[in-house]
Amino acid sequence: MQLDYEQRIKELEKANRILQKKLDRSESLRIALEETNEKKEALFLKVIDELRESQRILEEQSRDLEETLKKLRAMQSKLVESEKMSALGVLVAGIAHEINNPVNFIYGNINYVTQYASEILELLKCYQETYPNPSLHIADKIKKIDLDFIKKDFVQVLNSMEIGSQRISEIVRSLRTFSRLDEAAVKKVDIHEGIDSTLMILQNRLKPRLNYPEITVIKEYGNLPRVACYAGKLNQVLINIISNAIDALEQKIDDTQQSHYQTAELDTPQTSNFAPTIKITTELINNWISIKVSDNGIGIDEKTIQQIFNPFFTTKPVGKGTGLGLSISYQIIVETHQGQLECKSIPGIGTEFIIMIPEQQL
Numbered sequence: 582m583q584l585d586y587e588q589r590i591k592e593l594e595k596a597n598r599i600l601q602k603k604l605d606r607s608e609s610l611r612i613a614l615e616e617t618n619e620k621k622e623a624l625f626l627k628v629i630d631e632l633r634e635s636q637r638i639l640e641e642q643s644r645d646l647e648e649t650l651k652k653l654r655a656m657q658s659k660l661v662e663s664e665k666m667s668a669l670g671v672l673v674a675g676i677a678h679e680i681n682n683p684v685n686f687i688y689g690n691i692n693y694v695t696q697y698a699s700e701i702l703e704l705l706k707c708y709q710e711t712y713p714n715p716s717l718h719i720a721d722k723i724k725k726i727d728l729d730f731i732k733k734d735f736v737q738v739l740n741s742m743e744i745g746s747q748r749i750s751e752i753v754r755s756l757r758t759f760s761r762l763d764e765a766a767v768k769k770v771d772i773h774e775g776i777d778s779t780l781m782i783l784q785n786r787l788k789p790r791l792n793y794p795e796i797t798v799i800k801e802y803g804n805l806p807r808v809a810c811y812a813g814k815l816n817q818v819l820i821n822i823i824s825n826a827i828d829a830l831e832q833k834i835d836d837t838q839q840s841h842y843q844t845a846e847l848d849t850p851q852t853s854n855f856a857p858t859i860k861i862t863t864e865l866i867n868n869w870i871s872i873k874v875s876d877n878g879i880g881i882d883e884k885t886i887q888q889i890f891n892p893f894f895t896t897k898p899v900g901k902g903t904g905l906g907l908s909i910s911y912q913i914i915v916e917t918h919q920g921q922l923e924c925k926s927i928p929g930i931g932t933e934f935i936i937m938i939p940e941q942q943l
């Protein structure tokens with residue numbers, strides 16, 4: 582009986598050992614499994630981190646690319662515009678130069694012609710007084726040519742010729758001021774001369790034309806010193822900003838006419854009391870030159886105003902605007918002249934551009 586028990590205990594102990602061993606093995610298996618899981622998880626997290634990092638790098642690179650593309654576009658537009666402007670400048674300066682000489686012949690000689698004419702008329706008077714009864718042949722001729730009329734008109738013709746040639750001389754001078762080809766570097770200039778020459782260039786858009794009344798230009802020029810600047814480039818800015826103002830006024834006239842057609846009876850005469858006006862004000866404020874150009878045109882809404890200085894931004898129909906004028910002007914004022922260019926506008930009421938440049942260029 583005793584033996585049986587011992588035998589049984591031994592068997593049980595053996596079974597226990599086997600079980601214990603199995604338990605140990607499965608425990609180590611469990612630990613090994615847990616370890617691999619942890620490793621896998623760590624690996625997984627690492628992969629996610631790396632993916633995130635490469636995504637960030639990619640985003641950064643595409644931002645860089647976008648930035649480079651923007652810069653390239655701006656550079657391209659700058660090149661196109663300055664090429665256009667310098668070609669225009671060469672053409673304008675060439676024409677002005679060619680016209681200058683012949684006009685000077687006329688303008689310079691008109692004084693002599695006037696003087697000779699009055700002397701000849703004087704002599705004629707003398708003859709008529711000395712010989713009050715001319716021969717039949719001469720009396721006939723006097724009647725035929727209407728001498729009294731010629732005597733009166735001669736002086737008037739000469740006067741209008743003088744005014745005309747004086748005007749051509751002024752235009753030629755404006756064209757030369759405007760092109761300022763010889764002034765690629767900083768030079769002290771009269772800003773008002775630049776504004777006047779720009780207005781002269783744009784004269785045909787300011788005059789009354791079919792469907793458009795005359796645009797009134799109000800000049801409020803302050804007392805400005807001669808300003809050191811890139812004159813040709815500054816004129817380019819003025820022509821861009823004033824042309825935009827004219828566009829905005831024409832647009833307003835078009836819009837009012839259109840709404841008039843839509844609302845009015847067809848045979849009602851059109852009455853509009855809109856007086857298109859551009860005002861140019863200059864002043865010197867603490868060593869800064871300020872040039873303000875305002876118009877009472879269509880104005881610009883808040884969303885649009887944030888984009889107007891972007892290259893290629895335009896609200897004008899295809900073929901009318903390239904969207905370059907203001908971005909080029911911004912570069913010229915802010916980068917080339919270390920100045921400021923701002924725009925304020927109230928839709929439907931008008932727009933004001935403020936150019937500020939330091940009196941002295943460093």
Ligand SMILES: Nc1ncnc2c1ncn2[C@@H]1O[C@H](COP(=O)(O)OP(=O)(O)OP(=O)(O)O)[C@@H](O)[C@H]1O
Binds near residue numbers: 889
């Ligand atoms: N005085 C203004 N009144 C109303 N809108 C204006 C005025 N000046 C500029 N803008 C707006 O700013 C936009 C950009 O002007 P910008 O001069 O750069 O280009 P554009 O006149 O359209 O074309 P372009 O290259 O021929 O000058 C215009 O399309 C217009 O919408």
Ligand SMILES: [Mg+2]
Binds near residue numbers: 824825
């Ligand atoms: Mg423009």
